[in-house]
Structure formats: structure tokens, C-alpha cells
Amino acid sequence: MQLAETVTFGGSGLNRAAELRGDAAAQAGMLARGRVLPVWRGKPLMQSGGLGWVGSDSVVLYHAGAPVFLGFDADQPCFAADISDWLPEAGAEAVQAGFMDQSEQRHPGLPDSYAFAELRAAMLRLTPREAELAATAKAVLQWHRSHGFCAVCGAASAPVMAGWQRSCPACGAQHFPRTDPVVIMLVTHGNRALLGRSPVWPEGMYSCLAGFVEPGETVEAAVRREVWEEAGIRLGAVRYLSSQPWPFPASLMLGCAAEALTEAITLDPAELEHALWVTREDMVSVMAGTHPLIKPARKGAIAHFLIQNWLADRLD
Numbered sequence: 001m002q003l004a005e006t007v008t009f010g011g012s013g014l015n016r017a018a019e020l021r022g023d024a025a026a027q028a029g030m031l032a033r034g035r036v037l038p039v040w041r042g043k044p045l046m047q048s049g050g051l052g053w054v055g056s057d058s059v060v061l062y063h064a065g066a067p068v069f070l071g072f073d074a075d076q077p078c079f080a081a082d083i084s085d086w087l088p089e090a091g092a093e094a095v096q097a098g099f100m101d102q103s104e105q106r107h108p109g110l111p112d113s114y115a116f117a118e119l120r121a122a123m124l125r126l127t128p129r130e131a132e133l134a135a136t137a138k139a140v141l142q143w144h145r146s147h148g149f150c151a152v153c154g155a156a157s158a159p160v161m162a163g164w165q166r167s168c169p170a171c172g173a174q175h176f177p178r179t180d181p182v183v184i185m186l187v188t189h190g191n192r193a194l195l196g197r198s199p200v201w202p203e204g205m206y207s208c209l210a211g212f213v214e215p216g217e218t219v220e221a222a223v224r225r226e227v228w229e230e231a232g233i234r235l236g237a238v239r240y241l242s243s244q245p246w247p248f249p250a251s252l253m254l255g256c257a258a259e260a261l262t263e264a265i266t267l268d269p270a271e272l273e274h275a276l277w278v279t280r281e282d283m284v285s286v287m288a289g290t291h292p293l294i295k296p297a298r299k300g301a302i303a304h305f306l307i308q309n310w311l312a313d314r315l316d
């Protein structure tokens with residue numbers, strides 16, 4: 001797909017400078033002259049113009065864990081640091097509430113224009129470079145938060161390589177940030193595309209079917225299995241289109257197009273509450289937000305991107 005990398009969180013060509021990750025002196029020098037993106041409980045610091053960067057001596061980093069080196073934006077070294085131990089005066093309870101956290105938390109050490117915000121709510125305000133930096137920061141920091149102990153022996157592990165690895169002092173095992181592949185597919189049959197909705201989604205919201213790739217499975221096999229399991233539809237040709245890092249918490253979405261061989265839908269009620277075939281004409285009104293029953297996939301998500309490009313005949 002020619003437009004593959006124009007998806008939100010698509011590649012911005014960030015120079016990650018992995019060769020400097022093991023150089024402690026270089027890291028210290030870059031941290032001193034660089035900038036840091038604080039992330040609080042998965043929410044990056046934002047300001048009106050985009051991401052909310054601070055200097056490495058900022059009071060905001062008082063609770064920070066070890067910084068992660070993200071790479072260079074032009075000549076500027078960029079880091080991220082987790083400040084989840086900080087307790088805001090208000091709004092901490094909102095983070096766990098609802099389908100998407102719309103709350104914002106403000107830090108007393110920063111101007112009022114700065115706030116911690118859910119990345120899915122803020123992602124459309126970011127440049128491609130900022131989106132790549134934010135997705136990388138969120139994914140790596142979340143991995144550190146949930147992988148504090150060695151998966152081999154259970155001892156506490158420690159970050160090394162500028163945050164791109166954890167090392168176990170007890171057994172010597174090395175651990176690397178996880179990325180979990182998820183297939184998401186635009187299934188078509190002639191003039192129609194298949195949409196489904198999960199029981200936990202907001203009312204009326206529909207999207208493409210999706211599911212985790214299992215060990216021992218190709219992308220194509222995962223597409224066929226998921227559509228068969230969730231909707232009872234057999235697929236013919238499957239082709240890969242575009243990928244999207246989706247750090248909620250650690251997915252890599254693999255966008256595919258697939259042709260259905262059968263039409264009848266048999267739902268797996270544990271996975272899907274409803275699924276249906278939508279004509280191109282109806283899909284135009286879904287995407288415009290004017291359809292009476294079906295609300296579109298979230299703008300910025302790869303499902304929205306695939307459907308939009310299908311409508312515009314730009315999947316090649």
C-alpha cells in the first residue's frame with residue numbers, strides 16, 4: 001500500500017541512534033542538553049502546541065524513574081521518563097474510569113497550558129514525529145512498569161541500555177520490550193465491507209474485526225482464523241496493507257485486506273455483539289457521522305484509515 005506509513009503513529013523516520021544506548025557517558029551528556037517527555041500512568045505530558053517537553057533538571061521529574069533514550073529529533077536528544085509515583089492534587093481517580101479517559105492532570109511545577117492527557121484523545125494534534133516519539137515513550141515505559149521482575153527466575157530486574165533492555169542480576173537473563181502483533185482486517189465481499197462491534201464499546205461504534213496473532217501463526221492465517229471464529233465467514237485472498245504501532249498497551253496493528261468467500265454471519269457472542277455487511281454508499285455516511293445507527297471507528301485508528309482508503313480506492 002503506497003500510503004501505508006501515513007497512518008497515525010506511522011513511521012516518521014525517527015533516528016533512534018541505538019548505537020548510543022550502551023554508551024553511559026554519551027547518554028549523560030545528551031540527557032543534560034536534551035529534553036524529556038514526562039509520562040504519568042501512561043499519559044504523556046501535552047501542551048497546546050503538541051507534546052510537553054521539559055529539561056532534565058525540571059522539578060516535574062522529581063518522581064521519575066530511569067530515563068529512556070528515544071532518539072534524535074533533528075539534533076535534539078529526546079528522552080522519556082515515567083513519573084507515575086507522582087500524585088496529582090485532583091483527577092487521579094478518573095484514569096481508570098470508562099472506555100477512554102478524558103480527564104487531564106496538571107502539575108503544580110508547570111504552567112496551566114501543560115497537562116497529562118490520554119494519547120488517543122491527543123494523537124490527532126501531533127505531528128508524525130511527535131506521534132512516533134509519544135507512542136515509543138508510552139510503550140517502553142509501560143513495559144518497564146509491568147516487567148519489573150525477571151520472567152526466568154523472579155528476581156527484580158534493572159533497566160540497562162538507555163531503557164531498551166532489562167537485565168536480571170540474579171540469573172543474567174536479558175529482557176527486551178514486548179510488541180504484540182494484532183491483525184485487523186478490512187473484509188470485503190463485492191461492494192460491501194464487514195463491520196462488527198464489541199460488547200464493551202460505546203453504543204453504536206463499529207469497526208473492522210481484529211485479534212491477536214497466536215504463536216506459530218502467519219499474519220494471513222491469523223486473519224482467516226479470527227474472521228472465522230468471530231463471524232463464521234470463510235476468506236479467500238488476504239493481503240497485508242499497513243501497520244500501526246498502537247501502544248495501548250503494546251500492540252502492533254497489522255492492517256490487511258481480505259476477500260470473503262461466504263456471506264452468512266455466525267457471531268461468537270463472547271467476542272462480538274453484532275456484525276453486519278455495509279455497502280460503500282452506507283459507509284460514506286458512517287464515516288461522515290451521519291448514519292442513523294452506526295458510528296465510525298475512531299479517527300486516527302488504523303480501522304478508520306483502512307476504511308477511508310477503501311472508499312477512496314487507495315488500497316494499492
Ligand SMILES: [Zn+2]
Pocket residue numbers: 150151152153154155168169170171172173
Ligand atoms: Zn533472572
